[in-house]
Amino acid sequence: MSKKTETIINVLLIGALLLVLFILEKTLPSTHMLFTVLKKGAIYALVAVSMNLLNGFTGLFSLGQAGFMLVGAYTYGVLTIPVAERANVYMYFDGGLIQFALHPIIAIILAGALAGLFAYLIGLPVLRLKSDYLAIATLGFAEIIRAIFQWDKLGPITNGSNLLRSYPSYKSVLFYFVAAGLCIALIVMLINSTYGRAFKAIRDDEVAAEAMGINLAHHKRIAFVISSFFAGVSGALLAMYQTSVQAAMFKSAMTYEILLIVVIGGIGSITGSCISSFLFIILSEWLLRFLDTETYIGDFHVPLLRSGFRKVVFAVLIMIVVLFFRKGIMGTREFSVRGIYNKLTGKKKKAEKGGGANE
Amino acid sequence: MSENVLKIEHVTMQFGGVVAVDDLNLEVNRNEIVSLIGPNGAGKTTAFNVVTGVYPPTNGNVSFEGNVIVENHPRGKMKKLYHGDHADRYMKSLEPTPDKITKLGIARTFQNIRLFKSQTVFENILIAEHMRRTSNLFTAALHLNGAEERAMHKEAEKLLAILELEDVRDDMATSLPYGKQRRVEIARALATKPSLLLLDEPAAGMNPQETMELTDFIGRIRDDFHLTIFMIEHHMDLVMEISDRVYVLDFGKLIAQGTPQEVQQNPHVISAYLGVQEDE
Numbered sequence: 280m281s282k283k284t285e286t287i288i289n290v291l292l293i294g295a296l297l298l299v300l301f302i303l304e305k306t307l308p309s310t311h312m313l314f315t316v317l318k319k320g321a322i323y324a325l326v327a328v329s330m331n332l333l334n335g336f337t338g339l340f341s342l343g344q345a346g347f348m349l350v351g352a353y354t355y356g357v358l359t360i361p362v363a364e365r366a367n368v369y370m371y372f373d374g375g376l377i378q379f380a381l382h383p384i385i386a387i388i389l390a391g392a393l394a395g396l397f398a399y400l401i402g403l404p405v406l407r408l409k410s411d412y413l414a415i416a417t418l419g420f421a422e423i424i425r426a427i428f429q430w431d432k433l434g435p436i437t438n439g440s441n442l443l444r445s446y447p448s449y450k451s452v453l454f455y456f457v458a459a460g461l462c463i464a465l466i467v468m469l470i471n472s473t474y475g476r477a478f479k480a481i482r483d484d485e486v487a488a489e490a491m492g493i494n495l496a497h498h499k500r501i502a503f504v505i506s507s508f509f510a511g512v513s514g515a516l517l518a519m520y521q522t523s524v525q526a527a528m529f530k531s532a533m534t535y536e537i538l539l540i541v542v543i544g545g546i547g548s549i550t551g552s553c554i555s556s557f558l559f560i561i562l563s564e565w566l567l568r569f570l571d572t573e574t575y576i577g578d579f580h581v582p583l584l585r586s587g588f589r590k591v592v593f594a595v596l597i598m599i600v601v602l603f604f605r606k607g608i609m610g611t612r613e614f615s616v617r618g619i620y621n622k623l624t625g626k627k628k629k630a631e632k633g634g635g636a637n638e
Numbered sequence: 639m640s641e642n643v644l645k646i647e648h649v650t651m652q653f654g655g656v657v658a659v660d661d662l663n664l665e666v667n668r669n670e671i672v673s674l675i676g677p678n679g680a681g682k683t684t685a686f687n688v689v690t691g692v693y694p695p696t697n698g699n700v701s702f703e704g705n706v707i708v709e710n711h712p713r714g715k716m717k718k719l720y721h722g723d724h725a726d727r728y729m730k731s732l733e734p735t736p737d738k739i740t741k742l743g744i745a746r747t748f749q750n751i752r753l754f755k756s757q758t759v760f761e762n763i764l765i766a767e768h769m770r771r772t773s774n775l776f777t778a779a780l781h782l783n784g785a786e787e788r789a790m791h792k793e794a795e796k797l798l799a800i801l802e803l804e805d806v807r808d809d810m811a812t813s814l815p816y817g818k819q820r821r822v823e824i825a826r827a828l829a830t831k832p833s834l835l836l837l838d839e840p841a842a843g844m845n846p847q848e849t850m851e852l853t854d855f856i857g858r859i860r861d862d863f864h865l866t867i868f869m870i871e872h873h874m875d876l877v878m879e880i881s882d883r884v885y886v887l888d889f890g891k892l893i894a895q896g897t898p899q900e901v902q903q904n905p906h907v908i909s910a911y912l913g914v915q916e917d918e
Binding site: 496 | 690692735736737740741745746748752753754755756757761764765766767768769771773775778779780781783787790826827830
């Protein structure tokens with residue numbers, strides 16, 4: 280199969296996917312659970328891939344993702360609330376300081392940029408650390424970001440610990456797919472570039488990478504800032520999807536959810552992260568919902584089913600994955616048209632290599 | 639260009655109170671193969687690490703092609719702890735990171751093979767091209783540097799062909815037999831286009847057959863790539879056969895230097911390292 284046909288098939292697949300989504304949107308009621316799952320799945324796929332760029336491809340074990348999402352979500356909210364609504368939203372802060380509103384797309388890009396800036400500053404001290412220490416430091420900084428955004432003195436800008444709401448948002452599931460897909464495609468292109476090869480070298484062996492002329496500090500910073508940029512974008516998308524946002528939701532538990540998606544999907548696999556994020560969202564938002572509601576079959580009260588039981592089942596699932604599928608669904612392999620073609624035609628491949636993101 | 643490619647002057651490396659390398663002076667001339675030998679813990683690898691920027695020395699300097707590339711003097715806490723000589727001789731402190739040293743043209747291999755384990759032989763070699771990139775992050779990420787990318791692949795292919803590693807091109811680097819892995823590691827170092835190659839125990843763990851092949855290989859790449867080679871080695875056959883000169887280190891101090899024959903006869907070297915021959 281030539282490279283050209285592969286590209287054509289990929290484009291056709293993406294087109295077909297978008298068409299299916301479009302038709303679904305026209306036929307199903309907009310409140311259908313499927314759309315919730317698809318939107319949230321796309322957003323989580325983006326943030327999981329951005330985390331995978333750090334953890335899976337550069338070997339930096341960072342747990343700051345929720346903090347950077349918060350920066351993105353707030354930047355988007357603060358910059359796009361219509362001027363007329365501001366008095367209402369910032370009711371405890373005399374309408375707030377900022378009295379303008381930007382176009383949502385510009386605000387999304389700025390959301391990423393600000394998250395990237397935060398990452399750059401945090402990275403200055405933090406990226407000197409390695410493995411577990413880096414994880415603890417980034418986790419700490421993510422919590423500090425949350426505390427700062429909730430700080431009363433910054434209320435005129437961030438609305439303190441109150442909700443940000445009334446900002447514009449796109450309702451169509453297509454928007455989330457296109458936005459997340461575009462960002463993931465950018466990350467994949469970065470990983471397949473010479474910089475991506477340098478990141479993988481750093482992951483495999485820092486000392487050897489340095490001996491090959493790769494400036495460690497510089498490349499780690501690039502990976503950290505880019506990963507945070509896309510975490511910021513996904514934060515903005517999340518804010519949009521939820522139509523209201525509050526700093527309290529970006530706790531470390533959220534980072535763990537994303538880490539869980541990355542681990543289940545396979546550390547170092549982009550398509551793995553995408554697949555597992557949809558799987559995770561479908562399970563947690565839809566299929567396993569019944570575990571949280573008390574149920575009666577006739578007069579029989581089904582035992583165990585009550586609020587919070589879903590988390591118990593999840594914990595068990597995680598343990599099963601960690602114990603028996605240590606490499607996740609995909610390991611470091613990628614799901615690609617070429618891979619399937621080669622499997623079907625029985626062609627032998629010497630090395631498993633990545634294809635594009637089939638978003 | 640000066641005749642000596644590498645010059646180490648009064649280098650002392652002290653970790654806390656422990657002196658690993660004590661007032662080391664040596665020179666490596668163009669196109670020579672120079673060996674550094676000595677018992678375990680003599681400070682050979684530490685000397686390598688000083689040259690390649692892994693550690694800044696406590697005192698002394700290193701020049702490459704006539705320019706000082708590393709220099710330091712006892713500072714801060716070291717000032718009190720330092721008990722070597724020449725403490726006031728050097729004033730600058732020049733501590734480049736290893737990647738800067740590599741860019742100057744000094745490449746190295748490692749005592750325990752450090753190949754990029756999740757990558758193929760070709761990818762291992764391709765990484766060296768990254769440091770000569772002219773594209774920036776955005777042009778590279780958006781794949782606008784097609785010509786450069788093709789040139790990178792071509793360079794790596796060329797090197798594979800010269801070193802006869804084409805047959806293992808797409809194999810995982812760490813799945814190869816040990817001797818081959820060593821060869822790939824040397825190939826990867828050569829991909830950075832060095833003028834000085836540092837080999838840290840290239841024959842470690844090799845059987846006599848592999849060692850012989852390696853001896854030929856080192857001699858060959860010296861001629862083909864116009865290299866100067868500085869190596870640490872324990873296999874005396876290899877050292878004696880291809881070295882132009884040998885330095886002997888014991889407890890961080892240089893105890894002998896000269897041609898392989900001279901060193902072999904030196905009584906200090908025999909008692910410290912080679913061992914006394916029992917009379918029969």
